[in-house]
Amino acid sequence: MAGVTAGRFAGRTALVVGGGTDGPAAPGEALPMGNGRAIAMHLAAEGAAVAVTDVSAERAAETVAALGGIGLALEADAADPDACRAAVDRAVAGLGPLDVVVCNVGIGGGGPIGRQTVEQYDLAMDVNVRSHWVTAERALPGMVERGRGAFVFVGSVAGAWSNGFALSYETSKAAQLALARHIAVRFGSRGIRANTVVLGLIASAMSRREQGTDGDTLGWRAALPALARQGTPEEAAAAVAFLASDDAAYVTGTELVVDGGLTCRSPDSLFRGRDAVAAPQGG
Numbered sequence: 001m002a003g004v005t006a007g008r009f010a011g012r013t014a015l016v017v018g019g020g021t022d023g024p025a026a027p028g029e030a031l032p033m034g035n036g037r038a039i040a041m042h043l044a045a046e047g048a049a050v051a052v053t054d055v056s057a058e059r060a061a062e063t064v065a066a067l068g069g070i071g072l073a074l075e076a077d078a079a080d081p082d083a084c085r086a087a088v089d090r091a092v093a094g095l096g097p098l099d100v101v102v103c104n105v106g107i108g109g110g111g112p113i114g115r116q117t118v119e120q121y122d123l124a125m126d127v128n129v130r131s132h133w134v135t136a137e138r139a140l141p142g143m144v145e146r147g148r149g150a151f152v153f154v155g156s157v158a159g160a161w162s163n164g165f166a167l168s169y170e171t172s173k174a175a176q177l178a179l180a181r182h183i184a185v186r187f188g189s190r191g192i193r194a195n196t197v198v199l200g201l202i203a204s205a206m207s208r209r210e211q212g213t214d215g216d217t218l219g220w221r222a223a224l225p226a227l228a229r230q231g232t233p234e235e236a237a238a239a240v241a242f243l244a245s246d247d248a249a250y251v252t253g254t255e256l257v258v259d260g261g262l263t264c265r266s267p268d269s270l271f272r273g274r275d276a277v278a279a280p281q282g283g
């Protein structure tokens, strides 16, 4: 597994919110992979006991079965604040005090302004932002008591850049950044860190389900990043594991952009096309 550093989470406990995967597998993939699942598997590979929540008990259980370590599958709808709180309690009761909470769950929106309904907007805000606030609020007292804890939020470039298509997704991902910073500032002096991975175009099961797998879609998703390909859930997970680990002991309240150079490209680089900006051989 990419970027696995043996033992960084030995003896530690993690909660991954939204750690199932909902969508088709990639060609040749035995188990459909999404960011939450890859994060849970990565943390387990580095020694963590991992509690996985999902709105679907079956999807959470699938992830836990793939962990190859100590795990706990929990059914919890992130749209329900009581379920979020209960999931934290059940994770602590089942695996012990939490060292790491990964706020991964995030749903797409209903569309652009004018087509977005109030119900779709509220649901995205509930799942993508409120659930993370409520989960963190429940996990924090135990972390404060022990003087350590790390939150990693799974964000998106949509929190900083609009494609004009996804009002509630963009709005909620921007709000999520503020939530991470709030926790970092409020609890930093008590040994708690909070950071966000800002993901670009990741070839996850959810992206295949929502965006499709036709040649055009796969083409533009691969064409836009400077690295000329989509990222993988495992690459997203490696960045999450870094921020959750002691290797990032002095990193808090910030964002790690994991987008293969999607957002470093200026508009003229995109407009001119890859061939025009690609370095000639030797240069």
Ligand SMILES: NC(=O)c1ccc[n+]([C@@H]2O[C@H](COP(=O)([O-])OP(=O)(O)OC[C@H]3O[C@@H](n4cnc5c(N)ncnc54)[C@H](O)[C@@H]3O)[C@@H](O)[C@H]2O)c1
Binding pocket: 017, 018, 019, 020, 021, 022, 023, 033, 034, 035, 036, 037, 053, 054, 055, 056, 059, 076, 077, 078, 079, 104, 105, 106, 107, 127, 154, 155, 156, 157, 199, 200, 201, 202, 203, 204, 205, 206, 207, 233
């Ligand atoms: N895939 C990408 O291109 C991409 C890009 C940027 C950011 N992200 C972010 O990555 C995160 C994970 O996305 P993914 O693509 O890996 O998805 P995924 O399909 O792999 O996993 C999402 C999981 O969340 C669960 N879920 C959905 N609604 C839920 C709810 N109300 N309560 C609990 N669980 C629920 C689903 O059942 C599914 O198992 C999201 O926050 C998303 O915004 C993804």
